[in-house]
Amino acid sequence: MVMNTPVIDFHFHLTTADEYTDWFLDWLRSYAGEGTLAHLRRVLSSPQAMLEYLDGQGIDYAVALAETNPLITGTSPNDRVAEFCRASERLIPFANVNPFVTADLVSELRRCVSDLGFRGLKLYPTYQHFYVNDVRLYPLYAEAQRLEVPIMFHTGSSVFRGARLKYGDPLCLDDVAVDFPELTIVMAHSGRGFWYDAAFFLAQLHPRVYMEITGLPPQKLHGYFPNLEKNAHKIIFGSDWPAVTDIKGNVAAIRGLSLQEESKARILGGNAARVLGIPT
Numbered sequence: 001m002v003m004n005t006p007v008i009d010f011h012f013h014l015t016t017a018d019e020y021t022d023w024f025l026d027w028l029r030s031y032a033g034e035g036t037l038a039h040l041r042r043v044l045s046s047p048q049a050m051l052e053y054l055d056g057q058g059i060d061y062a063v064a065l066a067e068t069n070p071l072i073t074g075t076s077p078n079d080r081v082a083e084f085c086r087a088s089e090r091l092i093p094f095a096n097v098n099p100f101v102t103a104d105l106v107s108e109l110r111r112c113v114s115d116l117g118f119r120g121l122k123l124y125p126t127y128q129h130f131y132v133n134d135v136r137l138y139p140l141y142a143e144a145q146r147l148e149v150p151i152m153f154h155t156g157s158s159v160f161r162g163a164r165l166k167y168g169d170p171l172c173l174d175d176v177a178v179d180f181p182e183l184t185i186v187m188a189h190s191g192r193g194f195w196y197d198a199a200f201f202l203a204q205l206h207p208r209v210y211m212e213i214t215g216l217p218p219q220k221l222h223g224y225f226p227n228l229e230k231n232a233h234k235i236i237f238g239s240d241w242p243a244v245t246d247i248k249g250n251v252a253a254i255r256g257l258s259l260q261e262e263s264k265a266r267i268l269g270g271n272a273a274r275v276l277g278i279p280t
Ligand SMILES: [Zn+2]
Pocket: 011, 013, 240
């Protein structure tokens, strides 16, 4: 299994420099360096440019994220993201709906999956200000479960202006996992900051709940999750590009962890391949 397992980046933002808010671009420059903006423009200039970048980073597949976060980061529309990802099966589009912007959550999900070829959904409760166990979202979850598409939720902290952290509590996903037992749930950032224990416990408890470790320094994972190896079959790697541009550095750091080789292969792509239905 180890040899053939793909390396998958489960968290790659497809928002362009023109689509980001001014605030976000200022943050990106200060966080990731002045040159990041030129890098962002270059990588997203065409699907081919992005594929070349992924090749250089040793990434086989990337989950490419749409977003509708006008108050915080910006908006990369579902239709544009779908169009971009049509170039290659290595670009796996995840749609977004915003309960305060999208008029009909269920029909938008259906359109995204059936007409546009989306393979999953990413929800941003901390940027869109809703609790994930709000019953307004339940018809959406029922439809995702019926369509058999996974939903990734932002969990944990964010430093973005206007984010509201209370909505990032992964414990609220316990309700969703109980009420939709066939729905695959991916906890982006694994409850970063205040809720590592809750995220780890939920991934152990619920067969279809996964931890995604985007934004967590790999060398700190053993500290955040003392029983890391026990959940190795439920942990998924992601980069959070463009905030992180040295993806291959993080891949190498995970390969350097004291875990079984098979566990590292699972974290770097085996688990994501299972969630996405990519044969290994
Ligand atoms: Zn992100």
